[in-house]
Amino acid sequence: MKIVGKSIRRVDGLAKVTGQARYPQDFYLEGMLYAKALRSRYSHALIKKINVSRARELEGVRAVLTAQDVPGRNLFGHMIADQPVLCQDKVRFRGDAVAVVAAESEEIAQEALSFIQVDYDPLPVVSDPRQALKPDAPRVHEKGNILTHYKIRKGDVEKAFQEAHLVIESNYRTPCVEHAYLQPESGIAYVEDTGDLVIIVATQCVYIDRHQIARSLGLPEEKVKVVLAETGGAFGGREDISVQILIGLLALKTGRPVKMTYSREESILSTAKRHPAYMRYKSGVDREGRLLAWEAEIIADTGAYASSGAAVVQNMAMYASGPYKVDNVKIDAYAVYTNNTFAGAMRAFGCPQVTFASEMQMNKLAAALGMDEYEFRRRNAMVGKSEFATGYLADVDNCQIVCLDEVVRLSNWKEKRYRQNKEAGKDRFYGIGIAAGFKNVGYGSGYVDSSSAEVELMPGKVRLKISAVDQGQGVETILCQIAAEELAISMENVEYTNPDTSVTPNAGSSSASRQTFNSGNAVRLACLDLKKNLQQLLDSRKWKRPPGYPGHTSYNWSNILQEFLSMEGETEGMASVIGRATYVPPPTTPLDPETGEGIPAYSFGFGAQVAEVVVDKRTGQVDLKKVYAAHDVGRAINPLQVEGQIEGGVVMGQGYALMEEIILKEGETLTPDLATFDIPTSLDVCDIESAILEVPDRHGPYGARGVGEMTTISTAPAIAAAVHDAVGVWIDELPVTAEKVVRALKEKEFQGKDVREETLPEKTLQEKDFQDQALREDKGIAHAPRRTTSHENWVIFKGDLNV
Amino acid sequence: MPRVTQRSIKFKMYFQRKGSKEALFREISFRLNGEPVRVRVRSDQRLIDLLRDTLGLRGTKEGCGRGDCGSCTVILNGLAVTSCLVLAATVEGAEILTVESLFRNGRLDPLQEAFLEKGAVQCGYCTPGLLMSAKALLLENPHPSLEEIKIAVSGNLCRCTGYKKIFEAIQLAAER
Ligand code: FES
Ligand code: FES
Numbered sequence: 014m015k016i017v018g019k020s021i022r023r024v025d026g027l028a029k030v031t032g033q034a035r036y037p038q039d040f041y042l043e044g045m046l047y048a049k050a051l052r053s054r055y056s057h058a059l060i061k062k063i064n065v066s067r068a069r070e071l072e073g074v075r076a077v078l079t080a081q082d083v084p085g086r087n088l089f090g091h092m093i094a095d096q097p098v099l100c101q102d103k104v105r106f107r108g109d110a111v112a113v114v115a116a117e118s119e120e121i122a123q124e125a126l127s128f129i130q131v132d133y134d135p136l137p138v139v140s141d142p143r144q145a146l147k148p149d150a151p152r153v154h155e156k157g158n159i160l161t162h163y164k165i166r167k168g169d170v171e172k173a174f175q176e177a178h179l180v181i182e183s184n185y186r187t188p189c190v191e192h193a194y195l196q197p198e199s200g201i202a203y204v205e206d207t208g209d210l211v212i213i214v215a216t217q218c219v220y221i222d223r224h225q226i227a228r229s230l231g232l233p234e235e236k237v238k239v240v241l242a243e244t245g246g247a248f249g250g251r252e253d254i255s256v257q258i259l260i261g262l263l264a265l266k267t268g269r270p271v272k273m274t275y276s277r278e279e280s281i282l283s284t285a286k287r288h289p290a291y292m293r294y295k296s297g298v299d300r301e302g303r304l305l306a307w308e309a310e311i312i313a314d315t316g317a318y319a320s321s322g323a324a325v326v327q328n329m330a331m332y333a334s335g336p337y338k339v340d341n342v343k344i345d346a347y348a349v350y351t352n353n354t355f356a357g358a359m360r361a362f363g364c365p366q367v368t369f370a371s372e373m374q375m376n377k378l379a380a381a382l383g384m385d386e387y388e389f390r391r392r393n394a395m396v397g398k399s400e401f402a403t404g405y406l407a408d409v410d411n412c413q414i415v416c417l418d419e420v421v422r423l424s425n426w427k428e429k430r431y432r433q434n435k436e437a438g439k440d441r442f443y444g445i446g447i448a449a450g451f452k453n454v455g456y457g458s459g460y461v462d463s464s465s466a467e468v469e470l471m472p473g474k475v476r477l478k479i480s481a482v483d484q485g486q487g488v489e490t491i492l493c494q495i496a497a498e499e500l501a502i503s504m505e506n507v508e509y510t511n512p513d514t515s516v517t518p519n520a521g522s523s524s525a526s527r528q529t530f531n532s533g534n535a536v537r538l539a540c541l542d543l544k545k546n547l548q549q550l551l552d553s554r555k556w557k558r559p560p561g562y563p564g565h566t567s568y569n570w571s572n573i574l575q576e577f578l579s580m581e582g583e584t585e586g587m588a589s590v591i592g593r594a595t596y597v598p599p600p601t602t603p604l605d606p607e608t609g610e611g612i613p614a615y616s617f618g619f620g621a622q623v624a625e626v627v628v629d630k631r632t633g634q635v636d637l638k639k640v641y642a643a644h645d646v647g648r649a650i651n652p653l654q655v656e657g658q659i660e661g662g663v664v665m666g667q668g669y670a671l672m673e674e675i676i677l678k679e680g681e682t683l684t685p686d687l688a689t690f691d692i693p694t695s696l697d698v699c700d701i702e703s704a705i706l707e708v709p710d711r712h713g714p715y716g717a718r719g720v721g722e723m724t725t726i727s728t729a730p731a732i733a734a735a736v737h738d739a740v741g742v743w744i745d746e747l748p749v750t751a752e753k754v755v756r757a758l759k760e761k762e763f764q765g766k767d768v769r770e771e772t773l774p775e776k777t778l779q780e781k782d783f784q785d786q787a788l789r790e791d792k793g794i795a796h797a798p799r800r801t802t803s804h805e806n807w808v809i810f811k812g813d814l815n816v
Numbered sequence: 817m818p819r820v821t822q823r824s825i826k827f828k829m830y831f832q833r834k835g836s837k838e839a840l841f842r843e844i845s846f847r848l849n850g851e852p853v854r855v856r857v858r859s860d861q862r863l864i865d866l867l868r869d870t871l872g873l874r875g876t877k878e879g880c881g882r883g884d885c886g887s888c889t890v891i892l893n894g895l896a897v898t899s900c901l902v903l904a905a906t907v908e909g910a911e912i913l914t915v916e917s918l919f920r921n922g923r924l925d926p927l928q929e930a931f932l933e934k935g936a937v938q939c940g941y942c943t944p945g946l947l948m949s950a951k952a953l954l955l956e957n958p959h960p961s962l963e964e965i966k967i968a969v970s971g972n973l974c975r976c977t978g979y980k981k982i983f984e985a986i987q988l989a990a991e992r
Contacts, residue, residue, distance in 0.1 A: 022932050029940030030928040032875020032915040036941060039874040193975050195879045195887055195941040245877075245941030246975050277880040485939025485976045653935040660978030661938065687884035687973065695966045695979045 016498045017715050020653035024490045024509060025243075025483060037199035037215050037242040038274055045201065046075050046115040048256075048263050048273035049122040051129050052283060053104035053111055056140070056352040056680025057151065058133040060102050065112060068128035073121040075267045077129065079112045083262065085231030091221070091252050091357060093319035095154065098229050098258050104133070105153050106317035106352050106680055108283030115263040115271050138679050142314040142349035143291060153317060153350035160315050160348040161323040163330040165402050165609030168341030173306030177297030180306075181377050185370040186746040188674040189289040189314070192359055193692050194484075196245020197280045202260035203270035209515075210237050210261055215244035217251045218522030219480050223514045229258045230265065237261070241512040247484035248665075249358030252524055253285050253320050278685045285320050285357030286675055288313040288348075290329070290366040296374045302382050304393045306341040307334040307402075311367065313356070315348040320357030322348045327458055327604060328363035331613045334402045335371040336413045336451040337393040342402040344609065352680040358524060360662070361722035364452045365669060365729065369747060372448040372730030377743065385430070386447050386734065387421050390621075394449070404610040409617060412645045412708045416621040417449060419704045420643035424623040435739065440631040446734025449621040450726035454710075454719035455527040457614030459603040462527065464596050465518035466535035468496060468543050471589040472580035475500060480512040481532040482523040486721050487654040491529050492536050494650055495714060499540035501571060506578055518593075526618060526719025529650060533714035534596040543592025544570045550590065599712060616710050618723040620644040622663070624731040628739040633754030635736055637667055637699040640728060644703070647710040647718035659703040659724045666728025668693045671748050844908040848873075849917035857904040864888045866904035867914060875915035875944045879973070886972030889945035890914050896952035898971070915944035918951065926989040927951060934985040938976035946972045950986045959990055 028034040065077040080087055080101035087101065088094040100109045112129050116122035137151040144150055145158040152158060174180055200214035210232065216222050219239040227234045244251065256273040263271040275283070295308040311329050315322035326348035333344045379389040394413040400406050421427065429445050437443045456462045467478040477496050483489040493507040510517055520532045547570035550556045556573055577590075599615040623641040628634070640663050649655045672691045676683040684690040709716025729747055737743050742757035840859040845852065848871070857866055867873045867890070879887035881900045888899045891913040918925035927950050930936070937943050946969055953960055953968035960968065965986045974982065 020935070023935075023937060025940070026932045026937050027924075029937050029943050030924070030931050030947065031919040032873075032944045034940055035874075036877070038878065039868075041869075041872075041874075193973075194939065195885060195973060195975055196877070196939065197879065244939065246939040248975070277882070277884075487938065657935050657938055657977055657981060660980045661976050662978075664978035665975070686882065687880050688882070692973060692975060693979075694970050694973060695983070696970045698979045701978060701980055 014498060016494045016504065017650050018648070018652070020651055021490060021494055021504060023487055024493050024504070034243040036196050036245050037201060037213055038196070040201045040213055040242065040272070042201060042203060042270040045270035045272050046117060046263065046267060047119040047122050048113055048115045048260055048271050049119070049126055050110040050259060051112040051126045052279070053100070053107055053109040054131070055104060055133050055135050056107055056138045057136040057153070058104050059136060060100060060104060060111065061132040061134055063112060064130040067130070068114060068125040071121065071125050071128060073117040074114060074125045075117070075269070076115045076263055077112060077125065078262060078266060082266065083229060085229045087229065089225045089229055089254050089258060090319050091321045092324055096318040096355070098262070106354055107682065108354055109317070110259065113259045113263065115267055138352045140351050140353055140677060140680050142312050142351055145349045145351050146312065146347065153352060158350045160319055160350055161326055163327050163344070163346045163604055163609065164607060165330055165342055165344035165604070166607070167402055167404060170306045170308050170341045170343040173341035174295070174297045177305050178300040179378065179381055180295060180297040181374060181381060182293070182295040183374065183377065183745055185292040185294065185373060187290045187366045187369055188747055189353070189356070189677065190287045190359070190669060190673045191281050191675050191690055192246070192248040192250035193687065193690065194246025194248060194250060197275045197277055198255035198284065199274035200256040200260050201270060201272040202264035204264055204268060208236065210265060211240060212237065212257055212261055213240045213242050214257055215242050215251060217247050217482050217484060217524055219482070219512050219514050220519045221252070221522055222254065222257055225254050226257050226261050230261050238513065238515045241482055244482060244484040247523065248360040249362065249524060250285055251484070252358045252522060255284055277687060281675070281685050281690065282354065282682050285359070286316065286354050287359040288315060288322065288325055288356040288363065288366065292367065292370040294370050294374050296378060298378055298382065302384050302389050302392055304337055304339045307339045308343045309333045309370070311344070311346040313346065313348050313366070314351050314353055316351055316353040316355035318355040320355050322356055324458065325356070325358065325363040328453070329367045330604065330609065331403060332364050332452065333367045333371060335368065335375065336395050336449060336619060338395050338399060339402065344402065353677045354675070354682060360665060361452055361726050362525065364450065364722070364726050365666070368450045368726045369729045372450065372727060373733060373743065373745060376446065376730070376734045376737070387417060387426060390449055391417055401613060402609070403604060403613055405612045410708050412617070412619040413449060413451060415706050415708060416619050416643045416645050419706055420447070420621040420623050420641050423643060423702060423704050424641040426623060429625070437627045441627050441629050442739040443625070443627050444735040444737065444739025445623060445625050446731045446736070446738055447621065447623045448727035448730035448734060450723065451617050451619045452723050452726060453525065453614030454530050454616040454618050455598055455614055456525050457601040458611070459601050462521060462531060462598050464520040464531040464535040466520065466532065466539040466594055467518055468536070468539045468592045469589045470543060470574060470577050472577055474506055474508050474578065475502065476508045476510055477536065478510045478517045479520045479532055479536065480514070480517040481520040481528045482512055484523055486523070486658060487651065488523060488528040488532065490654065491650050492532055495533050495536045496540055499537055500543070500574060502574065502578065526721045526723065529717050530616060530713045530719055531596055531598060533650070533717060535594055537714050538594030538596055539592045541592070542594050543590060546590050546592055547573050616712060616718055618645065618718045618720055620723045620727055622727045622731045624728065624735045626732060626735040626739055628736055628754065630740055630758060633751035633758065635671055635732070635749055635751070635754060637671065637732060639700045639702065640667070640731070642701060642703045642724060643706060644720060644723055645706040645708050645718070646720045647713050648707050648716035649705050650715065650717055652705055655705050655720055656703055658720045660701050662721070662724025663701050663728050664693050664698050666725040667698065667732070669725070669747060670729035670732040671750070672697070674748055842905050844905060846907045846910045846912060848912050849914060859905055861904040863890070863899040863902040863904045863907060867899060873914050873916050877941055877944055879941065886949065887942055887945040889948040889972060891948055891952050894952065894955065896949045913948070913951070915947055918947060925951070926992045927954070927986065930985040930989040934981045934988060936977060936981040936985040942972060942974040946974065946982060950989070954990055962987065
């Protein structure tokens, strides 16, 4: 291979380093208006009356619209449409839009908002999903607060727990976090002379957006054109509609271009989050350390609207038992509505939550068994033809094992783990921890997952048309590499056409780590089609061989291609030759509602990470020193970009593990900016050593799997395990803040034990903290100490323990 | 001259943006990317808006508007500052460099070249700000240590790359 497998520079890199790349913010159209939305004042309330007349009278205001002005369905949603474009009679969270203004300047639009009068009738707020499950809880939606309840039933867990040598039960909690892509939501809309509505926006899929926009604006889809602007990060957060419908509505009403850009606060307040989850896990092993039974109850806060919540929670159920062989599994996963900011897709789609819990379980089990954590995982890892918890039988090769082996080799685990002296200065202790993790590539679960591509050979270049969105991950470069490889031409000859629903075919969304896999295959197939068409052209004798070519045999499709490429610009009378293809991946199915049986996915990505920390016992401060990450990507089409995905994913995992939390109180966001919602900075990050492994996938292009999401899954549990190794406490609640570490150490001390000697999780009952309401007793600020209910584990020992 | 980082020059100036009719105007001159500029600014206009809206230099990005993210970093009299927290009217007589200054006559700055080579760019939204922080560092300290690099870009958030490749790129540019 000449181009696939090479660390080619990004094709969009030049525009980005010179400041010429055009994000939606950078579009300035003649005569454009600026839009601002009025957000709800309450987390839950009925709207009695909205009076916009004073706002309309303000000089420079061109439109003030409310629910009545929405011509189509006043609902949207990525998978289930239950979110109003503009709320009519009820608001369900603080980010709900009640009215929207277009004015000559941003300042006037902002000012106009204060002239809109809304009379609310506040309703009781439900902000804890465990409370929302109760029958008498306030109802967020008519149909009740349970969005979905997924079940997985395999074997007989009760019996297996009775037979188990050792059972560990714990509660875990993971926080609400924000994607925090650097580019806030923005878009610009205008109406063309033909009457078509054009929306230029940063998104993850132009086609899914178009569908929702057209539905709400009451337009046929062909009358709406969604054009991709440069997208400044997405991580799942741009799967949902943000500004699109509002600006479309205003452009149609005013006849002028309308631009809307969210402030960072509005972005944090009103767009999707990662589902916070409350998880009760119970796992049993036999004497040899083989997993016998696995039970989990997961309550995920999906906030005010469905978004992709149902699918995220389905994923949580599917991957709740990790990449391990277990014969007896019982999972219950609930997605529950509350009056919090809605939760949707975020990098790794439900897996970071359940993987944190399941890998913590694995580490606790290993500790209780006195087994090496790596050996314990290796013993239980799925290898070859394996049966998933959903009953699905698939060949997963030895992917998980090679990742574990590699990360252990890379990190020198065997020596560091058993280092005798762990002191690293006064009150400071060194610790090391390991975690594994896997995730589906592609939507799976029965969702349509195809991708279509078109390659057009024209004078001077090959134009690649496909709606795959590059949100920064580099899919544009990957697809150009694949096209160049297949057609045996150089990268410079391939031109990537900007995704635009009127020009490029549907490639599905840039999510689920699927673009390299699905669109990569689509581009390969389209190239094959192009070659076939060129050959036909030759065979049909429509193509005249240039004089001087003697033999018939040596002249083939690639000669025609080269001739096209050597032509300059628009050569007269030259039509182009086109290759088209749609790739449809192997079928999957949704979970059976009662048993959870089903085919979760057609491809998986695996990884394992080791984290090294130094913990200050006095302050509780956790310093992440180094992360080793081994990921099986099937085939690295661009190793430099794979490394970028690993490093970015690890740092996002680090933020999840140690720093990030969107704090909500009665539905109100108390961390609405990047000063209170901390993401890792250059001073927080540690060194990362990555290993790219290549166990080819059966269906992926050149064997490639996905990688974007898998890299962020196992970081948090690896760090939590390292903290335990350092100071002997399990922190079961993310993020692992200094306060939690200190509290856990204090409690341990209180029990009169020396934490350094402690190797087994302590024996305490847990039931109460699952029902415990008190989430945030403090009045609000990000770093105020919070009451935590972590590190309460319940260990049931049977027989003797040979530690 | 002490080295100044983003975080240490948070001009905590929270000003009210009012309707344009009430604003006062003032004419100022300064040097922008080496060229003299004379322009009328509103008294409440931020430097980032002057650059982007009035002067059409859109390489400078806004990610938060309150000094937290560093996407809007430009070099003001040799120092990297967050242009969302600088009032335009205060740059009278100043020397300002934006990301557009790095690409001259079709030639990339060594930093830009290194960012591309090392894979330090993903979504690219943080990139102009990071380049300017790095440029300010190298102008003052051509051979920074890794620690110095980390401090210099500590006010520039990047959500995509995990920073490692950014450090490597800056080191590489410094070597050249
Ligand atoms: S936009 Fe200026 S620091 Fe974020
Ligand atoms: S490359 Fe996306 S934020 Fe830095």
